[in-house]
Amino acid sequence: MARLSNPLGFTPLPVIIVTTITYIALLSALLTVHLTVPKHPSRTPAGTNLTQAWIDLEYITREFHPYNSHANDNVRKYLLSRVKDVVAAKHLGNDRVQVIDDNVSNVTFSSGNTSVYFEGTNIIVAIRGSEDKEAFYPAIQTPLTTARASMNGGVLVNAHYDSVSTGYGATDDGVGVVSVLQLLSYFTEPHNWPRRTVVLLLNNGEEDYLNGAKAFMRHPISQVPHTFLNLEGAGAGGRATLFRGTDTEVTSFYKASKYPFGTVISSDGFRKGLIRSQTDYVVFNGELGLRGLDVAFMEPRARYHTIEDSTRETSLNSLWHMLSAAIATTSGLAADTSSEFSGSGKVRTDGKVDAGTGTDAVWFDLFGRAFVIFRLHTLFALCVTFLVVAPVTLIGLTVGLSKADKNYLFARKKYVRSSDDDQPVELNGWRGFFRFPIAFAVVTAIVVALAYLLERFNRYIVYSSPYAVWTMMLSAWFFFAWFLLRGASAMRPSALQRMYTLIWLFIGSFALLVLVTVLAENYKVAGGYWALFYFAAVFFALLISYIELFFVPKKSVFVSGSEQVDRGRPASESASRPLTGTTSGARSDDRPVVDDDATETTSLLRGDRRSFRRYGSRRQSASEGTDQGERSGPVDLGRPYPGEQEWSGKLPGWLWILQFLFLVPIVVTLVAQIALLLTSALYQTPADGSSTFFIYIAFAALTTLLVAPTGPFIHRFTYHVPTFLFFVCIGTVIYNLVAFPFSREHRLKVYFVQQVDLDSGVNTVSLTALDGYVQHIIKEIPSAQGRSINCTTPDIATRKELTKCAWEGLPAQVVPKASPFSNNTHPASWLDYSITKGGKANEATIRVAGQNTRACRIAFDTPIADLAIAGAVSDDPRFNATGDNGSREVRLWHREWSQPWNVSVKWDRGATSNSSLSGRVICLWSDANAGAIPAFDEVQHYLPVWAIATKISDGLVEGSKRFKL
Numbered sequence: 001m002a003r004l005s006n007p008l009g010f011t012p013l014p015v016i017i018v019t020t021i022t023y024i025a026l027l028s029a030l031l032t033v034h035l036t037v038p039k040h041p042s043r044t045p046a047g048t049n050l051t052q053a054w055i056d057l058e059y060i061t062r063e064f065h066p067y068n069s070h071a072n073d074n075v076r077k078y079l080l081s082r083v084k085d086v087v088a089a090k091h092l093g094n095d096r097v098q099v100i101d102d103n104v105s106n107v108t109f110s111s112g113n114t115s116v117y118f119e120g121t122n123i124i125v126a127i128r129g130s131e132d133k134e135a136f137y138p139a140i141q142t143p144l145t146t147a148r149a150s151m152n153g154g155v156l157v158n159a160h161y162d163s164v165s166t167g168y169g170a171t172d173d174g175v176g177v178v179s180v181l182q183l184l185s186y187f188t189e190p191h192n193w194p195r196r197t198v199v200l201l202l203n204n205g206e207e208d209y210l211n212g213a214k215a216f217m218r219h220p221i222s223q224v225p226h227t228f229l230n231l232e233g234a235g236a237g238g239r240a241t242l243f244r245g246t247d248t249e250v251t252s253f254y255k256a257s258k259y260p261f262g263t264v265i266s267s268d269g270f271r272k273g274l275i276r277s278q279t280d281y282v283v284f285n286g287e288l289g290l291r292g293l294d295v296a297f298m299e300p301r302a303r304y305h306t307i308e309d310s311t312r313e314t315s316l317n318s319l320w321h322m323l324s325a326a327i328a329t330t331s332g333l334a335a336d337t338s339s340e341f342s343g344s345g346k347v348r349t350d351g352k353v354d355a356g357t358g359t360d361a362v363w364f365d366l367f368g369r370a371f372v373i374f375r376l377h378t379l380f381a382l383c384v385t386f387l388v389v390a391p392v393t394l395i396g397l398t399v400g401l402s403k404a405d406k407n408y409l410f411a412r413k414k415y416v417r418s419s420d421d422d423q424p425v426e427l428n429g430w431r432g433f434f435r436f437p438i439a440f441a442v443v444t445a446i447v448v449a450l451a452y453l454l455e456r457f458n459r460y461i462v463y464s465s466p467y468a469v470w471t472m473m474l475s476a477w478f479f480f481a482w483f484l485l486r487g488a489s490a491m492r493p494s495a496l497q498r499m500y501t502l503i504w505l506f507i508g509s510f511a512l513l514v515l516v517t518v519l520a521e522n523y524k525v526a527g528g529y530w531a532l533f534y535f536a537a538v539f540f541a542l543l544i545s546y547i548e549l550f551f552v553p554k555k556s557v558f559v560s561g562s563e564q565v566d567r568g569r570p571a572s573e574s575a576s577r578p579l580t581g582t583t584s585g586a587r588s589d590d591r592p593v594v595d596d597d598a599t600e601t602t603s604l605l606r607g608d609r610r611s612f613r614r615y616g617s618r619r620q621s622a623s624e625g626t627d628q629g630e631r632s633g634p635v636d637l638g639r640p641y642p643g644e645q646e647w648s649g650k651l652p653g654w655l656w657i658l659q660f661l662f663l664v665p666i667v668v669t670l671v672a673q674i675a676l677l678l679t680s681a682l683y684q685t686p687a688d689g690s691s692t693f694f695i696y697i698a699f700a701a702l703t704t705l706l707v708a709p710t711g712p713f714i715h716r717f718t719y720h721v722p723t724f725l726f727f728v729c730i731g732t733v734i735y736n737l738v739a740f741p742f743s744r745e746h747r748l749k750v751y752f753v754q755q756v757d758l759d760s761g762v763n764t765v766s767l768t769a770l771d772g773y774v775q776h777i778i779k780e781i782p783s784a785q786g787r788s789i790n791c792t793t794p795d796i797a798t799r800k801e802l803t804k805c806a807w808e809g810l811p812a813q814v815v816p817k818a819s820p821f822s823n824n825t826h827p828a829s830w831l832d833y834s835i836t837k838g839g840k841a842n843e844a845t846i847r848v849a850g851q852n853t854r855a856c857r858i859a860f861d862t863p864i865a866d867l868a869i870a871g872a873v874s875d876d877p878r879f880n881a882t883g884d885n886g887s888r889e890v891r892l893w894h895r896e897w898s899q900p901w902n903v904s905v906k907w908d909r910g911a912t913s914n915s916s917l918s919g920r921v922i923c924l925w926s927d928a929n930a931g932a933i934p935a936f937d938e939v940q941h942y943l944p945v946w947a948i949a950t951k952i953s954d955g956l957v958e959g960s961k962r963f964k965l
Contacts, residue, residue, distance in 0.1 A: 009653035010498070010641070015716040018660060026668045033368040034676045037239055038259045040320035045327065047186035050316055053178040056082065057319070058311055060161065060177060061168040067205045067893065068165075068855040068955065069927035075161055079202055080123055082181055087125075090188050097188060098136065100124035103895060105218040108872045110883035111209060117869045117903075119895040120215025121204045123161075126224070127187050129154065129197040131337055136197075137220035150354060151342045153226025154197030155333045156290065157183055157326065158213065158280055160206030160232075165926040166752070166951045167309040169233075171297045175240075175314065176231030177202060179323045186327060187334070194334030199225050206280055208954045211893060213283035218873065226341045226355035227333050228292030229326060232279045236303035237314040239368070240322035241677075243294040244270050244281065247358020248375050249340055250291045253332035254363075257325040260371035263364040263677055265527035272525070275681075276688070276798060287878060289352030291341065295325055301684040302463075302746050305950045307940070351878040362526045364673065376526050383517040383532055387510070390539045394506075397546040405554040408647060409496065414555050425559045428645050432494030436501040436711055439484040444704050446480050447473050450733065451696035459692040460741035460770065462699075463748070466683040468739075469696070470675075472732035473703040475725040481707065482714050482722040489715040495640065495648030498656065499545035501712040506542050508708075509535040530670040534705070537666040541659040541712070551650050553637060558647045561637060656713065663709045675702040687749040687770065689801030742773075742946035750777060750943070751799065751952030754812055754935050756959045758827050765809025765935045768794050768802050768952055775805060780942050783809050783935070796952060809935040812957045814925035815851045830959045831856070833921045837965065842907050844965055848892065849900035850923030855954060858890045858903060860919040866906035891954070918964040924955025933957055 008014055044050055059078055063071040080101060087097050106119045126136055134148045159176030163169025180200050187194050199221060203212030216222050227250055232243070242262030245251035254260060269275045281294040297318065303309050333341075343354025360376035401407035411429030450473060454461060462469050489497060513535045516528030553561070638649025682695045742748045751768040765783070767774055775791065778784045784807045791805040815830050829851065836845045850856045863886030868874065874881070881887075886908075892901045907917055928936050933956050939949050 006653050008657055010656040010713075010716060011653075012716050012718050015656075015713050016718065016721060018657065019664070019710060019713060019717075020721060022660070022664055023668065026665060027672060029367060030669070030672045030676060033261075034673075034680070035238075037237070037315065037317040037321055038368070040316050044320070045186065045192075047189035047192055048182045048323065048327070049185070050320060050323075053182050053319060053323070054311075054316060056178040056181060057170065057174050061163075061170045061174050061311055063929045064165055064168060064927070065161075065163050066165040066207060066926045067162045067211070068853060068924060069929065071927070071929055072162055072204065076121060076123070076204065079161055079177065079181070083123060083125055083184065083202075086181070086185050086188065092188060096128050098126040098128070100126070100219070100221065102215070102219055105215045106872055107211075107214045107218050107876075107879060108867070108869060108874065108881045109214055109879040110881060110887060113863065113883065113885065113888045114209075114891060115867055115882055115887040115889070116209050116211065116214075116891045116893070117872055117901070118205060118209075118211040118215055118893040120212060120218070121895050122212055122216055122219070123202040123204075124216070124219065124221060125184055125200040126154075126221060127184070127194060127198045127200070129194050129334065131195045132197045136224055148224065151337075151339060152197075153341050153353075153355060154199055154224045155194070155330055156199045156201060156225035156228035156284065156292070157330055158201040158203060158216075158228060158230050158284070160203045160212055160280065162204050162207055162212070163309075164207050164305045164951055165928055165956050166949060167305050167307060168311075170309050170311050170314050171233035171236050171318070172304065172309055173206070173231065173233050174311075175233060175297070175319050175322050178319065179231055179326050182323055183326060183330060187330075192331075194331070195337050196334045197224055198330065198334050203280065205893065208893075209891070210278065210280055210283050213280040214287075214879075217283065217288055217878065218876065222288060223353055225290060226343070226353060228284045228290045229329055229333070230279055230281045230284065230292065230294045230296075231322060231326060232281075232294065232296035233309075234277065234304055235297040235299040235301060236309045237318045238297055238299055240295050240318070240325055241266065241298045242325075242363070242365075243267065243279070243296050243298075245293045245361060245363070246285055246291040248361035248373060249358045250293060250333070251361050251363055252373055253336075254293060254295075254325065254329050255371040255373060256328040256332050257371070258328070259321055259324065259368050260365045261321075261368050263527070263674060264362055264529070265674060265677065266681070268525050268527040269681070287352070289350075289355055291355050291358055293329060295322065295329075297322070299680040299684075300746065301680075302687070302749065302948070306747075306749065306948045308747075308948065351876065360524050360526060362529045364529065364670070366669065376520055376524065379526065379529055379532060380517060380520045383513055383520065386532065386535055386539065387513060387517065390506075390510070390535070393539075394542065394546065397543075401546070401549055404550065405556055406549050406552055408549060408552065408555065408645075409499075411555065414559050427555065427558075427647065428494070429496065431492055431645075432488070432497035433500045435485055435488045435497060436504045439481055439488075440504070440704075440708070440711070442484060443477050443480045444700070447477050447700045447703055448697070450476060451693070451700045453733075454696055454736055455693045458737050458739070458741060460686055461736045461739060462683050462692060462695055463686055463741050464743045464746035465736065465739060465741075466679050468732050468736055469699055470679070470703070472729055472736055473699055474707060475729040475732065477703050477707045478710065478714070479722045479726045479729055481711065482717055485711070485715040486717060486722075493641070493643035495644040495651060497715055498659075498712040499542070499548075502538060502542040502545055502659070505538045505708060505711065506535075509538045530674060533666055533670055537663045537709075541663045544655050544659050544662070548651050548655055551652055552647055553650060555647075558637065660713065663712075667709045668706060671702060671705045675699075675706065678702070684746065689799055740946070744945050747946055747948035748773060749950050750774060750939075750947055751794075751802075752936055752939055752949045752956060753952050754809060754933065754957045756812060756827055756830075756957065758831055758959050758961045761827060763808060763811055763827075764806045765939075766804050766806035767939065767949075768796075768799055768804040769947075771803040773947075774803055777944060777947050778805055778807065780944055781807075781939060782942060783807070783938060794952075799952065810938060812925070812933055812935065814853075814927075814932045814957050814959075827959060831921060831923045831961055833961065833963065835917075835963060835965050838904070838906075840906075843904070844917055845902055845904045846921070846963075847900055847902050848921055848923075849898065850959075851898055853923050853925050854894040854897050854899070855926070856892045856901065856921065856923040858892070858919060858921055860888055860890075860905075860907075860917070862907065862917075863888050864890075864905045864907045864917075868904040870902035870904075916965055918962075920960045920962055922958050922960040924953075925957040925959075926951075926955045928956055 060075045065071040065075045102122045108117045159180045160173050161177045205211035239261045244267035284290045343356045362379050363373040408429045411427040413424040413426050512531045516531040519525035640649035686692050754765045756763050787807040789807050794804040832849045834847045848856050865886050867881040
């Protein structure tokens with residue numbers, strides 16, 4: 001039974017209560033922050049109107065509005081009118097606010113082996129800063145340089161107003177768009193007017209190759225800002241997360257947000273290429289040279305790019321969370337007129353903005369209310385400091401304990417005087433040393449085995465039930481760790497088990513910190529910040545254990561006290577006294593007393609040594625006793641915990657509370673936050689073809705980090721809580737193995753495209769998704785029933801882990817009867833092309849025109865070496881039309897409908913046979929609003945409730961013709 005005399009003692013009841021309450025409170029708080037959004041205020045700052053913002057959001061999300069849709073034009077007209085209305089209502093002249101309707105800029109660039117020509121339709125608003133007296137750009141416009149002073153850099157805020165062809169775009173990026181409109185209204189209030197110029201960009205064409213941001217680079221006003229804030233969406237509601245930041249100095253302005261949210265680990269994921277998708281951030285930072293931030297919605301990913309990205313799935317709270325962060329961040333950046341964001345003032349030869357340089361940052365939020373940020377160099381310095389100071393400190397304390405004769409660590413036994421004494425006092429200092437690493441290895445192996453079990457029998461369950469997986473792993477780790485450590489403690493109790501566990505945690509976290517230090521210094525990885533705090537928490541907890549040992553009696557005093565206890569007992573009682581339990585360390589003496597008084601004729605070799613022990617005891621008392629040199633009574637060894645070493649009775653029973661508070665809250669807060677972030681980022685990526693086993697292993701590793709801090713205390717638990725967790729574990733294991741992995745709330749994404757061969761008339765509809773499930777889905781589609789289904793590996797490299805199944809589907813109606821070219825709507829008339837040979841055998845001009853579209857492609861069988869498009873600007877050194885190794889595909893985007901492109905190409909004669917050129921001309925149709933794509937409507941209608949459609953490429957319908965020159 002646990003003693004109740006000390007409510008803070010290291011006994012079962014306090015340990016159970018404190019540990020349980022702490023974990024429940026911290027995990028509940030973190031889950032609440034992660035899964036809910038702070039309520040919007042009843043009154044917002046002057047210049048902002050959430051009601052108007054919601055009306056704007058509802059309007060622009062009425063229809064799918066990708067770049068290649070007529071609804072996109074309607075959204076653009078609405079946004080331009082809203083911008084002009086705000087400016088007119090506040091009676092602002094062109095000298096203070098300049099509205100730029102950019103229908104001029106175009107850009108040609110290369111991405112891998114693909115070339116893109118794009119004509120932009122961006123809307124740009126420049127709010128002149130109160131301290132900005134210069135022209136934004138010279139009368140003769142050039143995209144690369146301006147005559148502005150380097151100190152006069154502005155702030156860019158960007159959002160894209162196009163959606164994907166399969167989604168309404170409420171959070172991707174409708175909330176960002178209406179936030180930009182609110183920023184226009186906010187910063188044009190007299191008392192909110194910015195000191196630096198603020199450039200608001202509503203760009204069109206982000207969803208396909210980040211085209212809109214590239215077109216912005218072609219406008220000379222792009223040289224005005226030095227910093228930027230990009231507003232994005234990769235989910236449907238929730239909190240707006242700080243995805244990434246370029247440096248400490250810029251990111252520090254996000255700290256002013258009332259509800260900051262995010263961790264630098266997401267930034268590392270983008271930087272190291274672990275996250276496949278990208279945002280306009282890479283254009284503004286990597287290609288334009290600006291310094292800034294990326295703020296975006298991130299979950300649930302199952303609704304991303306689907307019909308469920310709608311106003312129904314988001315809220316005013318989410319809108320306010322992004323808007324409030326945008327106001328706070330932009331206000332800070334626009335108010336700072338220091339030289340922090342100014343470059344050298346020299347014109348850069350690469351055409352980038354000279355915005356200065358910053359320092360790598362470490363940042364994370366705490367419970368969505370506080371924001372911690374410091375330099376990566378500071379992290380490195382702290383890591384090195386702890387790696388040096390912590391071991392040296394513990395070594396010093398070990399030496400101090402040894403000098404004080406109180407180092408019971410690894411102490412097996414001690415003699416009363418010397419090893420000549422054939423009956424030493426057992427100290428049992430080694431007891432419990434190897435328990436934690438053995439238990440740790442076994443329990444971690446069990447959790448990894450559970451991960452493998454899910455991967456083997458129901459690998460996609462994490463898609464809909466990530467928290468069931470978490471519950472299974474956490475409960476399994478805790479129960480089996482308790483079973484092993486409590487069992488060992490019951491058989492061989494040890495007062496040092498808590499300290500030895502901390503020593504092993506110290507060793508493990510030390511190794512982790514070494515790795516983090518190397519990554520921070522050599523690879524600029526900042527996401528290991530948690531390891532520093534983890535190690536520091538373990539170190540301070542272990543420090544307390546070392547301090548505790550200074551409270552125990554000296555080993556010599558303990559041995560002496562044991563001897564005195566023996567001498568005060570009858571011989572028969574002393575002989576039967578055990579060496580463990582509450583009297584461990586006392587020596588038994590079963591030799592009979594022959595003669596208690598030796599004489600000068602007594603043999604020196606007599607077997608009875610009680611006289612020597614008696615003398616030794618007296619001498620020991622004189623040296624270790626009171627100031628008078630003689631003990632007045634037996635040594636007070638305190639009250640050890642039942643079964644543990646007798647010398648531990650003087651250990652302070654309440655210091656474990658300090659250790660717990662140092663260790664558990666810090667570790668759980670930081671690691672659980674990371675676990676929740678990674679859960680949101682990973683759990684629905686299997687629909688894209690990502691590995692599920694990687695997700696389960698990541699969960700297992702984080703589970704270990706989360707529960708390992710209970711190791712020093714878990715052996716004090718009684719069976720009640722672990723037994724409950726055991727049944728929880730069994731229940732979740734069964735559920736995770738048998739439950740269907742998708743649901744109405746977590747639908748499996750299936751990727752749609754319809755491909756029409758305009759030469760032969762073959763019409764193919766395909767769905768790409770997880771193997772096994774995509775076949776089941778297609779069985780529900782009426783047009784596929786009774787048809788031959790052809791399943792292959794997808795052509796798109798980013799989806800190669802999935803399965804593409806195609807069948808002859810319903811015909812498309814993408815070209816209306818009254819077309820600019822002809823009333824004939826036969827598919828062969830959708831696309832027209834002609835090829836004219838150039839002056840040389842390896843030169844040609846291809847004229848491409850598609851009906852009712854503004855997006856076409858030319859795919860070449862062999863790479864082309866050079867490219868020129870009529871009307872394209874080609875004097876920008878920042879862009880290479882064909883890349884270093886030529887292009888296999890040219891993607892063409894017009895701002896007008898059904899207009900032709902004239903594409904001049906050159907190719908290497910050695911790369912083709914007889915200097916010929918061949919390939920396919922493809923045009924795209926992406927407007928699914930008017931029933932023009934019956935096959936897509938059919939899929940949407942007949943999909944199972946646990947599946948949802950999304951686009952796999954730029955167009956929902958692709959019509960192609962073969963060519964050869």
